[in-house]
Amino acid sequence: MKRLFRLATGPEDIGRSPGFWGAFAVLILYLFASPLWLGEFEAYNISFYLLNLPLALGLCLLWGYCGVLSFGQVAYFGIAGYVYGIIAGNLVGTGWGPIAGELGGLAACVVVSAVFGYFVFYARVQAWIVPILTLVLTLLLETFLGQTAGYQWRVGNVQLGGYNGMTGIPSFQVGNLVFYGYAFYYFVLVAVVLCYFACRMVVNSHFGKVMLAIREDPLRAELLGYDIRARQLGVFVLASVLAGISGLFYVQWGNYITPSQVGLVSAALPVIWVAVGGRTSLLAVAISTYALNWVNYSLSSAGNQYALVIIGALLVIVMLFFPRGIVVMLAEAGFRGSLARLRAALRLG
Amino acid sequence: MNGAGTYLATRDLAKRFGGIVATEQVSLDIAEGELRCIIGPNGAGKSTLFALLCGIHRPDSGRIFIKEQDVTSLPSFRRVRLGVGLTFQTNRAFHDLNVRQNLEVPMGATGSATHSRSARSEDRYRYALSVFGLDGLRETPARELPHHQLQWLEIAMVLSGGPDILLLDEPTAGMSPEETTQTARVLQHLNDDGLTIVVVEHDIAFVRQVAQRVTVLHQGSVFAEGSIDEITAHDDVRRIYLGQA
Ligand SMILES: Nc1ncnc2c1ncn2[C@@H]1O[C@H](COP(=O)(O)OP(=O)(O)OP(=O)(O)O)[C@@H](O)[C@H]1O
Ligand SMILES: [Mg+2]
Numbered sequence A: 001m002k003r004l005f006r007l008a009t010g011p012e013d014i015g016r017s018p019g020f021w022g023a024f025a026v027l028i029l030y031l032f033a034s035p036l037w038l039g040e041f042e043a044y045n046i047s048f049y050l051l052n053l054p055l056a057l058g059l060c061l062l063w064g065y066c067g068v069l070s071f072g073q074v075a076y077f078g079i080a081g082y083v084y085g086i087i088a089g090n091l092v093g094t095g096w097g098p099i100a101g102e103l104g105g106l107a108a109c110v111v112v113s114a115v116f117g118y119f120v121f122y123a124r125v126q127a128w129i130v131p132i133l134t135l136v137l138t139l140l141l142e143t144f145l146g147q148t149a150g151y152q153w154r155v156g157n158v159q160l161g162g163y164n165g166m167t168g169i170p171s172f173q174v175g176n177l178v179f180y181g182y183a184f185y186y187f188v189l190v191a192v193v194l195c196y197f198a199c200r201m202v203v204n205s206h207f208g209k210v211m212l213a214i215r216e217d218p219l220r221a222e223l224l225g226y227d228i229r230a231r232q233l234g235v236f237v238l239a240s241v242l243a244g245i246s247g248l249f250y251v252q253w254g255n256y257i258t259p260s261q262v263g264l265v266s267a268a269l270p271v272i273w274v275a276v277g278g279r280t281s282l283l284a285v286a287i288s289t290y291a292l293n294w295v296n297y298s299l300s301s302a303g304n305q306y307a308l309v310i311i312g313a314l315l316v317i318v319m320l321f322f323p324r325g326i327v328v329m330l331a332e333a334g335f336r337g338s339l340a341r342l343r344a345a346l347r348l349g
Numbered sequence B: 001m002n003g004a005g006t007y008l009a010t011r012d013l014a015k016r017f018g019g020i021v022a023t024e025q026v027s028l029d030i031a032e033g034e035l036r037c038i039i040g041p042n043g044a045g046k047s048t049l050f051a052l053l054c055g056i057h058r059p060d061s062g063r064i065f066i067k068e069q070d071v072t073s074l075p076s077f078r079r080v081r082l083g084v085g086l087t088f089q090t091n092r093a094f095h096d097l098n099v100r101q102n103l104e105v106p107m108g109a110t111g112s113a114t115h116s117r118s119a120r121s122e123d124r125y126r127y128a129l130s131v132f133g134l135d136g137l138r139e140t141p142a143r144e145l146p147h148h149q150l151q152w153l154e155i156a157m158v159l160s161g162g163p164d165i166l167l168l169d170e171p172t173a174g175m176s177p178e179e180t181t182q183t184a185r186v187l188q189h190l191n192d193d194g195l196t197i198v199v200v201e202h203d204i205a206f207v208r209q210v211a212q213r214v215t216v217l218h219q220g221s222v223f224a225e226g227s228i229d230e231i232t233a234h235d236d237v238r239r240i241y242l243g244q245a
Helices: A002-008 A018-036 A040-051 A053-065 A074-090 A097-122 A127-146 A182-204 A206-216 A218-222 A228-254 A264-277 A282-301 A307-321 A326-348 B046-054 B076-081 B099-104 B119-131 B147-160 B177-192 B204-210 B228-233 B235-242
Strands: A172-174 A177-179 B006-017 B020-031 B035-039 B061-066 B084-087 B165-169 B196-200 B213-218 B221-226
Touching: A002 A182, A018 A040, A018 A182, A040 A053, A040 A182, A040 A228, A040 A282, A053 A182, A053 A206, A053 A228, A053 A264, A053 A282, A074 A097, A074 A127, A074 A228, A074 A264, A097 A127, A097 A172, A097 A228, A127 A264, A177 A182, A182 A206, A182 A228, A182 A282, A206 A218, A206 A228, A206 B099, A218 A228, A218 B076, A264 A282, A264 A307, A264 A326, A282 A307, A282 A326, B006 B046, B006 B196, B020 B046, B020 B196, B020 B213, B020 B221, B035 B046, B035 B177, B035 B204, B046 B076, B046 B084, B046 B165, B046 B196, B076 B084, B084 B147, B099 B147, B119 B147, B119 B177, B147 B165, B147 B177, B165 B177, B177 B196, B177 B204, B204 B228, B213 B228, B221 B228, B221 B235, B228 B235
Parallel strands: B035 B196, B035 B213, B084 B165, B165 B196
Antiparallel strands: A172 A177, B006 B020, B006 B061, B213 B221
């Protein structure tokens, strides 16, 4: 227990002081209590901002901590979503269909990412090729799903639906308890907090230090005795499962999915969330992902057609002025500022 | 060293890069517990030899043995787990990590395999930390260390993995005479403690201070081998190497 606590609060993320953990606890309590005053519709919207966090945290681990940029994490988002839709859709009325769907969706993510990642990492392709290969995979998936419009493209009684996508995907359900509205909000909130702590434990474990070493200098890391191919593959599969978790939540939230969820724009978004916050910090990425999803969703549901343009412009501005990510750089500045203030106070005192 | 077994051996190692012959027919025997210096002019193939020993490059022909096991086709990380530790000619400590992280990364790599960090290698590591003055600098980012300490950090980092043989590629390059002497003293102490060490060096004063045996590489081949006195007395060696230095 103590060990777990140390892992979760270890040094490999911003936010380590007692003050931080106090604020963190207040935030969590606030989020748990907010259904008391939030309408069910607002809770439903917040669920959407939250459900993208695992996808972003996975990319943060893979890119920020391990140095492998995947431009195609949405492939696993989509795979999990579609597989869930197929399984749960065929088991409607059983009560355990959604759980089977979740397990099936995540298993599919593990298998696909392990096989694909094996070829990428064990072939020791150069680092700059990885984003291209991962992007190509997700675009292939989009193309494939896009041509599944005909009636022959159905699995059991679920239609894949081509570019119109798969509709009527069941909400999450355990026995008779269906998760929508507030229940779904709590379901996502708990899962996301757990994902954050799990990632924080990973980066503070010894495995996490080796990830940093691989990011810094793969050859040096290998010459300290690590099979870097296996390590990179492991992180890639983990990131893909996290992307899959977001995909599951997404289809349970909206009850539909279309091939554009694995298309080019969708593929770029997680990279933007992670870059804007600062890819070397899980917390920064969590904050920026929530904020950018809120901005995007608020703009586009207000009928603004330029939501993506605004998000893109934001990326450019942040990269110009905060190349290591806005949250990371502000946090460092704040930390230095308070150190300086402390020193000044001590000198006066 | 008499009677000790051979720790590392190569037979007729050859490696070409395009038309350039980097090493040719290199056969070496490093005894357990030996401290060997390898010298030779620029481009003689010294770094290439190390890269072959560690599996960074595959030889075009020839074989490599560690403790009589043929490792010629083993990947790098497996050779490290058998006990090989390398520092690079250009420093490759993790500059953006702090000293603590640099030193913690190698722990646990070798322990999981055939080779485990013994009490003895633990002692060597502790010793290196204190003589290199790294003990008090744990949270310092590596890139803020002065050059010589960065070199020492990479040595300490490799020792942290608990190797049986250290391959050091010009460890004192860019150091002041005092720092070089200090490094030589530390290496000698580690060697007295039983660690096998192979050092590529240009600095003859350093070589004089530490080496038991010296191997001269020239144009990819072993040109001469012997004690430092034999080597410095060797006319051809003086001509090709010492004359230039
Ligand atoms: N990766 C490579 N690709 C092409 N040629 C190479 C490569 N590595 C080394 N060489 C060539 O092989 C020869 C031996 O190089 P090596 O680096 O082993 O020499 P060295 O003895 O370490 O020299 P120095 O004292 O300058 O470090 C040189 O001619 C060099 O240009
Ligand atoms: Mg060299």
